[in-house]
Amino acid sequence: MQSAARASQVRRSNLALVLDLVRRHGPMSRSAIVAATGLTRSAIAGLLGELTELRLVVESPPAPDGSPGRPSPVVSVDSQHVGALAIEVMVDEIAVSIVSLDGAIVTSIRRSRPRRRLSVRHTITDIAALVERVDEQRRSVGRSGTPRNLLGIGVSVPGVVRGADNIIVVAPNLGWVEADLAGPLAETLGNGLAIRIGNDADLGAQAESLFGAGVGSDLMLFISGEVGVGGGVVIDGVPLVGHSGFAGEVGHLPVNPDGRSCRCGATGCWETEVGEQALLRRAGLAEDGGTLAVERFLALADEGNPLALAALNEEARWLAVGLTGLINVLDPDRVVMAGLLGRVLPYVKPQLDRELAIRRFRDAQREIPILAASLGAAAITVGAAELAFGALVDDPARVMATVPSA
Amino acid sequence: MQSAARASQVRRSNLALVLDLVRRHGPMSRSAIVAATGLTRSAIAGLLGELTELRLVVESPPAPDGSPGRPSPVVSVDSQHVGALAIEVMVDEIAVSIVSLDGAIVTSIRRSRPRRRLSVRHTITDIAALVERVDEQRRSVGRSGTPRNLLGIGVSVPGVVRGADNIIVVAPNLGWVEADLAGPLAETLGNGLAIRIGNDADLGAQAESLFGAGVGSDLMLFISGEVGVGGGVVIDGVPLVGHSGFAGEVGHLPVNPDGRSCRCGATGCWETEVGEQALLRRAGLAEDGGTLAVERFLALADEGNPLALAALNEEARWLAVGLTGLINVLDPDRVVMAGLLGRVLPYVKPQLDRELAIRRFRDAQREIPILAASLGAAAITVGAAELAFGALVDDPARVMATVPSA
DNA sequence: GACGTTTGTAGACAACTATGACAAACATCG
DNA sequence: CGATGTTTGTCATAGTTGTCTACAAACGTC
Numbered sequence: 002m003q004s005a006a007r008a009s010q011v012r013r014s015n016l017a018l019v020l021d022l023v024r025r026h027g028p029m030s031r032s033a034i035v036a037a038t039g040l041t042r043s044a045i046a047g048l049l050g051e052l053t054e055l056r057l058v059v060e061s062p063p064a065p066d067g068s069p070g071r072p073s074p075v076v077s078v079d080s081q082h083v084g085a086l087a088i089e090v091m092v093d094e095i096a097v098s099i100v101s102l103d104g105a106i107v108t109s110i111r112r113s114r115p116r117r118r119l120s121v122r123h124t125i126t127d128i129a130a131l132v133e134r135v136d137e138q139r140r141s142v143g144r145s146g147t148p149r150n151l152l153g154i155g156v157s158v159p160g161v162v163r164g165a166d167n168i169i170v171v172a173p174n175l176g177w178v179e180a181d182l183a184g185p186l187a188e189t190l191g192n193g194l195a196i197r198i199g200n201d202a203d204l205g206a207q208a209e210s211l212f213g214a215g216v217g218s219d220l221m222l223f224i225s226g227e228v229g230v231g232g233g234v235v236i237d238g239v240p241l242v243g244h245s246g247f248a249g250e251v252g253h254l255p256v257n258p259d260g261r262s263c264r265c266g267a268t269g270c271w272e273t274e275v276g277e278q279a280l281l282r283r284a285g286l287a288e289d290g291g292t293l294a295v296e297r298f299l300a301l302a303d304e305g306n307p308l309a310l311a312a313l314n315e316e317a318r319w320l321a322v323g324l325t326g327l328i329n330v331l332d333p334d335r336v337v338m339a340g341l342l343g344r345v346l347p348y349v350k351p352q353l354d355r356e357l358a359i360r361r362f363r364d365a366q367r368e369i370p371i372l373a374a375s376l377g378a379a380a381i382t383v384g385a386a387e388l389a390f391g392a393l394v395d396d397p398a399r400v401m402a403t404v405p406s407a
Numbered sequence: 408m409q410s411a412a413r414a415s416q417v418r419r420s421n422l423a424l425v426l427d428l429v430r431r432h433g434p435m436s437r438s439a440i441v442a443a444t445g446l447t448r449s450a451i452a453g454l455l456g457e458l459t460e461l462r463l464v465v466e467s468p469p470a471p472d473g474s475p476g477r478p479s480p481v482v483s484v485d486s487q488h489v490g491a492l493a494i495e496v497m498v499d500e501i502a503v504s505i506v507s508l509d510g511a512i513v514t515s516i517r518r519s520r521p522r523r524r525l526s527v528r529h530t531i532t533d534i535a536a537l538v539e540r541v542d543e544q545r546r547s548v549g550r551s552g553t554p555r556n557l558l559g560i561g562v563s564v565p566g567v568v569r570g571a572d573n574i575i576v577v578a579p580n581l582g583w584v585e586a587d588l589a590g591p592l593a594e595t596l597g598n599g600l601a602i603r604i605g606n607d608a609d610l611g612a613q614a615e616s617l618f619g620a621g622v623g624s625d626l627m628l629f630i631s632g633e634v635g636v637g638g639g640v641v642i643d644g645v646p647l648v649g650h651s652g653f654a655g656e657v658g659h660l661p662v663n664p665d666g667r668s669c670r671c672g673a674t675g676c677w678e679t680e681v682g683e684q685a686l687l688r689r690a691g692l693a694e695d696g697g698t699l700a701v702e703r704f705l706a707l708a709d710e711g712n713p714l715a716l717a718a719l720n721e722e723a724r725w726l727a728v729g730l731t732g733l734i735n736v737l738d739p740d741r742v743v744m745a746g747l748l749g750r751v752l753p754y755v756k757p758q759l760d761r762e763l764a765i766r767r768f769r770d771a772q773r774e775i776p777i778l779a780a781s782l783g784a785a786a787i788t789v790g791a792a793e794l795a796f797g798a799l800v801d802d803p804a805r806v807m808a809t810v811p812s813a
Numbered sequence: 814g815a816c817g818t819t820t821g822t823a824g825a826c827a828a829c830t831a832t833g834a835c836a837a838a839c840a841t842c843g
Numbered sequence: 844c845g846a847t848g849t850t851t852g853t854c855a856t857a858g859t860t861g862t863c864t865a866c867a868a869a870c871g872t873c
Contacts, residue, residue, distance in 0.1 A: 480821090
């Protein structure tokens with residue numbers, strides 16, 4: 002049940018509303034905020050005063066734009082005061098970044114790692130080392146663009162994460178089952194920052210929804226094809242989490258009962274038909290070739306290699322099958338494809354559109370835009386940081402009360 | 408974007424909250440409302456005073472229950488003052504009912520109709536005649552349980568409805584395409600009541616969520632198998648409508664690329680594998696046998712007829728395939744099956760559970776309850792009425808201002 | 814019948830936004 | 844260049860709402 006509204010919640014809600022608006026929209030004039038929110042000038046003045054005092058936004062002197070009337074000062078997100086630590090755990094790499102409140106990646110360090118260091122314990126050690134280096138950079142003088150305070154830590158993981166207790170239920174490519182990363186990591190880092198874990202595709206989805214190809218969408222379906230195929234659904238800017246935090250696992254949509262058996266134990270999952278390995282296999286390349294093989298494949302496709310084109314044909318067919326189901330169930334206003342799927346989209350788009358037109362039975366007039374993600378690899382970084390910013394956007398005053406030099 | 412909070416919206420929100428609570432929970436003591444909402448006794452007193460004045464709830468004298476302390480009066484929904492007209496358009500039948508605010512069906516008239524009267528024009532004529540009769544009953548003296556004011560009209564249709572303009576995009580079994588039922592119907596009835604149209608499965612889903620097997624769910628997946636297979640998703644009591652109002656069309660989830668071609672033009676839709684016709688066909692009965700054949704089939708299954716049991720086996724298999732996908736994408740806390748699927752559920756449940764356990768790859772510990780709907784045919788009636796009550800639960804004061812004898 | 818407990822009521826209080834008047838900052842026009 | 848009209852920020856005031864506190868009412872228990 003939604004909780005009851007109190008008078009004080011109004012302030013909290015409006016504070017969050019304005020902050021969220023400026024974050025999504027980017028720098029905007031004070032009067033534009035008045036227009037967008039419907040609140041009065043006095044109310045906005047009060048809210049912006051508080052947000053400025055909390056050092057979450059800054060007001061710049063107005064820039065006369067040639068229209069009559071007194072010009073309105075421009076409000077932007079303050080990128081100097083608070084930021085978040087974004088940690089990305091991938092199969093062959095670990096990355097630690099600092100993201101400022103406006104969604105900019107300020108610092109980022111990536112380090113590849115051998116397959117034998119995939120355990121949770123090794124991962125934590127490696128993360129701690131990178132965090133140390135990033136923190137040095139942050140503290141070092143001369144770097145002025147860096148936020149002075151970290152609000153929290155967001156971790157992206159290629160696996161299923163239970164929202165309730167931050168436990169990684171299963172991460173097939175890492176070989177993790179019911180793994181607790183957040184607890185030991187917090188202990189190791191020992192900086193008291195709150196840690197939240199999220200599924201990489203879900204985080205990418207939220208980032209694209211906030212700052213990328215999903216801006217303005219009321220129901221975005223996000224599909225990310227990396228080694229596996231993941232997905233996320235964002236409704237009016239709010240990620241669909243599901244009952245246990247598992248929503249969006251589109252990779253294991255059954256599409257082909259006669260298909261190959263999947264890592265998950267089932268048969269004919271979407272992932273086994275449209276994932277990286279399927280694409281490489283059909284093109285006659287090594288299934289486990291990784292990034293190199295993918296680049297090779299894309300080059301072949303550019304050259305018009307028949308085997309590669311045939312593989313893309315199959316890809317389009319199976320993409321259409323899965324997308325049809327998802328579109329029928331969710332009725333999104335757009336589909337955003339990221340990772341490998343975003344890269345092959347230009348090649349498969351025409352056939353994909355044709356197949357979708359055949360398979361979707363109603364309202365064929367309206368074509369659902371299928372777009373490539375626009376943030377690239379940054380999406381997951383920004384999305385992970387959003388895990389830490391979430392509390393802030395929910396209740397700015399409460400969170401900032403815990404920051405030292407507020 | 409969510410709109411800004413104002414002081415007056417607090418009142419509106421809390422008024423709606425309390426009304427919604429009492430509607431969902433049923434009669435409850437005033438102190439229970441205080442506990443459930445977290446508001447103070449004074450605040451609840453004010454809100455209940457207003458709701459009582461609006462004649463939406465009634466307070467009965469407290470019934471001492473043996474516990475110490477002053478007993479609290481019992482608050483229940485006032486079923487006497489406002490109601491809604493629920494109209495169900497089905498293939499072989501039309502029904503018009505009056506539903507009171509507490510979700511009780513007060514009056515209901517059903518009339519079967521021949522296949523040749525399926526056109527929109529005929530449908531409107533038939534509805535008007537039934538509404539006339541229902542209205543007579545309502546006005547007739549002696550019927551004291553009937554609400555004195557109708558707030559609006561909700562219409563359930565077995566087809567895809569575009570939320571924005573109330574247009575029935577397509578209703579395959581009625582042969583309708585881009586049909587406007589609401590406009591002409593409003594003109595014919597001429598009573599000025601607002602008409603809203605909804606998909607039958609969506610409405611059933613909402614009703615089950617409010618008063619049936621979905622009570623207390625945070626993400627319910629509802630699947631209704633009548634002639635076709637429809638579905639609905641209800642998140643925290645709010646139906647998922649999608650961008651255009653099409654969400655929940657699970658019947659056309661592609662599950663079998665080698666399957667039969669579907670009415671929708673695609674191939675291997677879930678509906679063609681688990682729908683009524685598939686079940687009858689596999690049992691060796693006439694596909695188009697309708698209700699009679701279904702009853703025959705269930706009788707055969709009860710007797711242990713091998714062909715019927717084999718058909719149920721196949722049914723369970725394909726149910727599992729579709730459900731796996733939906734569960735992976737949506738992560739519901741329960742699945743509610745209605746119509747024919749609800750009736751065959753007891754037969755297929757064991758095998759369905761086994762197949763789901765194999766196919767679902769993670770968190771296998773937690774079994775997702777699969778329940779039969781508990782409202783039966785009443786679900787759609789109640790759900791249709793909810794289309795009319797929706798505005799009330801959203802902003803009670805505004806809506807009641809338009810009711811005459813408020 | 815006294816006591817403790819729970820609950821409804823009433824008034825003072827605090828928090829918030831709305832309203833309206835006024836001053837400041839701009840463009841335009843003569 | 845100055846007068847005029849427009850837009851905007853600021854300030855004090857008013858209105859609405861829920862909270863808090865004290866008190867009375869209604870119950871069970873001893």
